[in-house]
Amino acid sequence: MGNAKGESALTNTARTVSLGLIILAGGRSSRMGRDKAALPWRGATLLTDLLLRSQGVAFDEIIVSANRPPDLSALPPDLAARIIVVADSFQGCGPLGGMEAAFRACTCSYCLVLSVDLPFYDFSPVKQILPELAQMPQVDLFLSMSESRPQPLAAIYRRGPALEAVQAALNAGKRRVLSIADKLAVRILDDAGAPILYENVNTPSAYKAALAIDANRRRAVPIVSLSAARSGDGKTSLAVQVIAELTRRGYAVAYVKSTHHRRCREKIGSDTDRAAQAGAVQTLLCSPDDMADGEGKEEALLRLAQQMAADVAIVESRSHGPFPVLYIDGPEPPPMHPDHITAVIGRGGNPSFCYIAPAHIDSLCSYILYLTTS
Structure with missing residues (x-):
């Protein structure tokens, strides 16, 4: 059952679920050579443009995982006020460290986890799966596939089981995001939008x-x-x-x-x-x-x-x-x-x-x- 914020989320006769958005923006950007989240994009930055585009979906919570305070001054005040910024507890552990901190800060039933460096992601996959969330309590991870490649940093996770799996992986010294998939009930989304949605900008x-x-x-x-x-x-x-x-x-x-x-x-x-x-x-x-x-x-x-x-x-x-x-x-x-x-x-x-x-x-x-x- 979702928290009070979930009242605006998808409702089903069986149960109510809430959906949060997690943006991972705390990476070292070592291959880019500068902070990817702050790269100019469409008159904004990669981070702020992604946040603006996210308004097409009624997310109950928005969490930004960042190890340095992001500049959100260009956002509309009502949107900026909703954003919770969290830093990693597991430092230097890559996306899993950011996911762990964000899952702990979030209270929603499910979370869409996105890497900040997805400039063409249009949220169509999550819009497609939204009507089914309330009917699939057995699914812990909706994993998009693009050209036969899994996209764990553009996927929907059931927060509780995912948090447990991430913490177990980090405590075991694992760093690959897909290492948690074996601990989760996974549904593969083969028709998950055009490949350009998952093109990232690492360099x-x-x-x-x-x-x-x-x-x-x-x-x-x-x-x-x-x-x-x-x-x-x-x-x-x-x-x-x-x-x-x-x-x-x-x-x-x-x-x-x-x-x-x-x-x-x-x-x-x-x-x-x-x-x-x-x-x-x-x-x-x-x-x-x-x-x-x-x-x-x-x-x-x-x-x-x-x-x-x-x-x-x-x-x-x-x-x-x-x-x-x-x-x-x-x-x-x-x-x-x-x-x-x-x-x-x-x-x-x-x-x-x-x-x-x-x-x-x-x-x-x-x-x-x-x-x-x-």
Whole structure:
């Protein structure tokens, strides 16, 4: 039986249950190199944006597990006042430590446990399972599966049994979240939403990819830009190969080429003609003559790409391509800010970038589709 706060929760003739939300935001973020919860996201942070999106579900309690006080000042006062922040009792034990503290602080029958680094989680899985909670007292863990991978940090736990299992695991020196599953009655949720819901941002390159996906979701035509420090570094040749492969996969691909020449036109053998021969459904040149008054080259390229009838647009520009940029590595430094670059076509070890070998066109096209169609 839920506590008094559960009166607003799902009711059944047999029993009443209450549902709490637990957000794990207390990790060390060692691979990211900075606090993931505070990363900018959609005008907020990963933590505050997730809290704002959670308002689509009538959670009875909201617990944030954080080992340092999170900045909640941007939240509406009524929402901020509801949030309980708890620190780990089991320090340095990863998500299980945060779960233990949060389960103890929560009084609800069930808890949705979410990692803070899930920028695309839309709460649809929990909305789907809500009507069944009151009828399934034997289920301790509703475990989502995405592409055959369990998602224990985006799952619903029955608080009492889960707390006991977590404490037993920690006392036994275990750290893996899934180590508690053997102690719980588990129901697998195979149809648990699109894989993008469970994409997390553990590294700088994953964060950049998430920013690119989010930007492209807001565009009429999603784009990627191909860039290099110098002319002749292979931008057009690579664009042609990408267009041909994406076309082979069934996508309508457009091509926008930046040029500094005025009064230019498309002609046989030109870059735009090569793109058309590779399968581009539409090609455009963007010269200074095509820019509106007060418009920069980057804005003009993006505007032209949005006017094209295509599934994906490939923009080629040495230094003005709109985000996200796939940069062809070379001996000279990139002509744009590193934050603008999502991936590097080449080899390297900077964790801020995803690296793709130039010969791996199949991998490159799969990455482009990940950024543009997720």
